[in-house]
Amino acid sequence: MGAAMGPLLLWLQDVAAVTLLRARRTLLRAAILFCVLVLLLWVSIFLYGSFYYSYMPSVSFSTPVHFYYRTDCDVSDSALCSFPMANVSLLKNGRDQVMMPGQAYRISLELEMPESPVNEQLGMFMVKMSCYTTDGTVVQSVSRSTMLHYRSNLLQTMSTLLFSPLLLTGVSEQKQLIEVELFPDFKSNLYQPAFGAVIEIQSRRVQIYSAQLRIHAFFTGIRYLLHNFPVMSAIVGVASNFTFLSVTVLFSYLQFIWGGLYPPEQVRVKVRPSVSEEGRKASTTHYGGDNSELADPPQRPKQTCRNKGELDTPSAIGTEDLNHLQEDEAGKNMNLKHKKNRIRQL
Numbered sequence: 001m002g003a004a005m006g007p008l009l010l011w012l013q014d015v016a017a018v019t020l021l022r023a024r025r026t027l028l029r030a031a032i033l034f035c036v037l038v039l040l041l042w043v044s045i046f047l048y049g050s051f052y053y054s055y056m057p058s059v060s061f062s063t064p065v066h067f068y069y070r071t072d073c074d075v076s077d078s079a080l081c082s083f084p085m086a087n088v089s090l091l092k093n094g095r096d097q098v099m100m101p102g103q104a105y106r107i108s109l110e111l112e113m114p115e116s117p118v119n120e121q122l123g124m125f126m127v128k129m130s131c132y133t134t135d136g137t138v139v140q141s142v143s144r145s146t147m148l149h150y151r152s153n154l155l156q157t158m159s160t161l162l163f164s165p166l167l168l169t170g171v172s173e174q175k176q177l178i179e180v181e182l183f184p185d186f187k188s189n190l191y192q193p194a195f196g197a198v199i200e201i202q203s204r205r206v207q208i209y210s211a212q213l214r215i216h217a218f219f220t221g222i223r224y225l226l227h228n229f230p231v232m233s234a235i236v237g238v239a240s241n242f243t244f245l246s247v248t249v250l251f252s253y254l255q256f257i258w259g260g261l262y263p264p265e266q267v268r269v270k271v272r273p274s275v276s277e278e279g280r281k282a283s284t285t286h287y288g289g290d291n292s293e294l295a296d297p298p299q300r301p302k303q304t305c306r307n308k309g310e311l312d313t314p315s316a317i318g319t320e321d322l323n324h325l326q327e328d329e330a331g332k333n334m335n336l337k338h339k340k341n342r343i344r345q346l
Contacts, residue, residue, distance in 0.1 A: 040249065044241035048234065056226055057100035057217055063088060065109070065199055065211035080204040088197045088213055090131070101190035104218045107183040109199065111146070112209040115156070115174045119148055125203035129182045131194035139192050143202075146180045175209060185218075 065086045073081035090098050099105050109127060113119055130141040151159075166172035188194050199213070219227045226233045 036249065040242055040245045043245060044238045047241045048237040051237070052226065056223060057103055058092065058098060059217055059227065061092065061098045061215040063213050065213050067201065067208065067211065083204065084201040084206065084208070086199045088199060090194050090196055097193055098215060099186070099188040099194065101188045101193060103187065105183070105186045106181070106216045106218060107186050108214050109180045109182055110212040110214060111178040111180065112211070113148060113176055113178055114207055114209060115148065115176060116207055118205055119207050122203060122205055123147055125201065125206055127180050127182070128200045128202060129197055131197045133192050134195050137192065139189060139194055140186070142182050144180050144182055146178055148176055148178065
């Protein structure tokens with residue numbers, strides 16, 4: 001019984017060893033495939049992020065506007081010596097341009113103004129904005145008019161009574177937020193980009209709490225899809241990059257392993273026998289006994305014309321062909337002698 005179990009145990013040991021080796025190879029291939037897929041996915045995400053960062057401009061930009069004016073003139077206390085002006089930089093962090101060349105932007109100015117008697121009596125006033133380049137050249141300039149929204153005395157009294165608790169605690173103030181649209185469709189020039197702007201309030205009696213310059217981009221085409229559908233655009237972009245990289249890696253693997261997508265075809269050349277070999281085969285024909293008939297001799301090779309009207313000379317025929325012809329003549333002579341001897345015997 002123990003002698004019979006020995007080969008069985010050896011066979012089971014060999015099967016276990018082979019199975020373990022195959023499992024190790026399978027796990028190694030799976031690990032390599034998983035690492036390659038993770039690397040391709042990471043590269044796809046990196047490529048899409050780089051494209052999005054370089055292709056998509058800033059959606060909106062806001063910066064405070066600080067006005068300055070002259071106060072060294074001899075005028076009444078209710079008037080300023082000059083128009084309030086402000087110089088605003090159109091660079092993000094002092095280095096990057098806010099507006100990408102060729103992209104449409106909406107530029108507006110928000111003025112926070114108190115509902116004071118001076119502003120109510122001010123009426124309409126002009127707001128001017130001039131964009132300039134690094135050398136100070138003005139590329140675009142625009143002027144817009146604005147004023148406070150009208151509110152009657154009765155409405156102001158009711159509003160004051162209604163919001164008196166908030167007004168007394170300082171949570172709310174009697175002010176209005178005026179938005180002035182300066183450029184509805186501003187496009188920066190590629191060769192002369194705007195690096196700054198000068199904003200001027202053309203009124204010496206205006207009273208302003210604060211001001212904000214806002215720049216908002218209007219996207220079209222691919223930028224519109226990237227901005228309004230970011231998740232779907234990210235999925236499509238990453239999947240496209242992953243597919244392209246996977247196909248490239250697959251073709252590279254096939255080129256490295258097989259030498260190409262299709263293996264090279266094996267060309268077989270069939271060598272035809274020469275004329276001398278055919279003559280040798282024909283010359284090996286044997287004849288029968290006394291009563292045997294003479295077999296038909298092999299046909300003489302056809303003569304080919306080298307030139308028009310000329311045949312090949314005997315010197316042009318190979319020596320092997322001449323030997324073959326001589327053997328045929330000898331065979332014929334022997335056949336004639338055999339027939340004559342039979343006639344004499346009769």
